[in-house]
Amino acid sequence: MQINDFPHGLPFMKMHGLGNDFVVIDSRGREAVTTPALARAVGSRHFGVGFDQLAEIRDGDGSDITLDFWNSDGTRAQACGNATRCVAAHVLAEGGDSITIRTARGLLQARREGDQISVNMGPPQLDWHEVPLARAVDVKHLPLAGDPVAVGMGNPHCVFFVDDAEAVPLMQRGPEVEKDPLFPEQVNVEFAQVRSRDEIRMRVWERGTGVTLACGSGACATAVAAALRGLTERRVRMELDGGWLTLDWRDDGVWMTGPTAHVFDGVLPAAITGA
Numbered sequence: 220m221q222i223n224d225f226p227h228g229l230p231f232m233k234m235h236g237l238g239n240d241f242v243v244i245d246s247r248g249r250e251a252v253t254t255p256a257l258a259r260a261v262g263s264r265h266f267g268v269g270f271d272q273l274a275e276i277r278d279g280d281g282s283d284i285t286l287d288f289w290n291s292d293g294t295r296a297q298a299c300g301n302a303t304r305c306v307a308a309h310v311l312a313e314g315g316d317s318i319t320i321r322t323a324r325g326l327l328q329a330r331r332e333g334d335q336i337s338v339n340m341g342p343p344q345l346d347w348h349e350v351p352l353a354r355a356v357d358v359k360h361l362p363l364a365g366d367p368v369a370v371g372m373g374n375p376h377c378v379f380f381v382d383d384a385e386a387v388p389l390m391q392r393g394p395e396v397e398k399d400p401l402f403p404e405q406v407n408v409e410f411a412q413v414r415s416r417d418e419i420r421m422r423v424w425e426r427g428t429g430v431t432l433a434c435g436s437g438a439c440a441t442a443v444a445a446a447l448r449g450l451t452e453r454r455v456r457m458e459l460d461g462g463w464l465t466l467d468w469r470d471d472g473v474w475m476t477g478p479t480a481h482v483f484d485g486v487l488p489a490a491i492t493g494a
């Protein structure tokens with residue numbers, strides 16, 4: 220089935236994890252339908268539905284499911300922790316306690332943890348060439364004001380440690396760093412305030428989307444950066460604008476645990492999908 224096979228509309232789910240919001244299209248058993256143009260049309264908060272990321276579920280590939288992520292500007296994201304948890308909650312509701320999810324980043328495992336969902340986002344990428352930087356620099360000390368740490372979680376992140384995360388002018392600092400020539404594929408930008416050895420306050424500017432209320436892969440990158448700098452233990456609680464996550468950097472990867480919400484189901488009309 221292709222987009223033309225949905226003249227009466229394309230069903231979708233609206234979900235969020237800590238206010239990081241998603242349109243989820245379940246394309247199991249058929250062809251993928253998302254294109255950059257569809258992502259931009261649906262992603263518009265005024266002319267479409269609006270989302271931080273669009274996640275499309277496809278048939279598994281040596282896994283229970285495959286997941287593709289799109290930003291609202293029509294670009295792809297290799298990882299999206301909060302959407303991974305939301306989709307895992309949806310699929311786990313069909314049965315079972317644990318699933319495997321193939322993403323551009325690799326094979327991830329998600330499982331139920333009480334009324335929350337945990338996902339192993341995989342080991343962090345700490346070599347400069349894994350983070351897509353323009354040149355070989357010591358990623359622990361980037362030539363950017365503020366002395367940030369670059370961490371890859373499948374997608375690139377640049378974490379700044381600040382005294383007061385609330386005071387950061389995100390709309391100004393975010394795009395400056397996102398588009399710095401140091402990052403040929405642009406970068407997600409996190410501002411982290413360490414409150415104690417097991418608690419961090421973090422705010423985020425996402426590549427391809429802008430300010431969001433939370434970013435799961437960014438939370439993982441921030442926890443890794445803080446542990447690498449010796450500021451925290453490897454297990455921390457993190458307060459984002461939309462709520463709390465628990466991050467645990469273990470030998471097998473960075474585990475992220477938090478709430479998920481399924482808000483409503485809808486149907487995208489042909490005027491938006493172009494069917």
Ligand SMILES: N[C@H](CCC[C@H](N)C(=O)O)C(=O)O
Nearest residue numbers: 296299300301374434435436
């Ligand atoms: N919100 C997502 C990350 C989106 C990252 C995306 N903006 C990119 O281009 O890498 C998360 O929960 O991990």
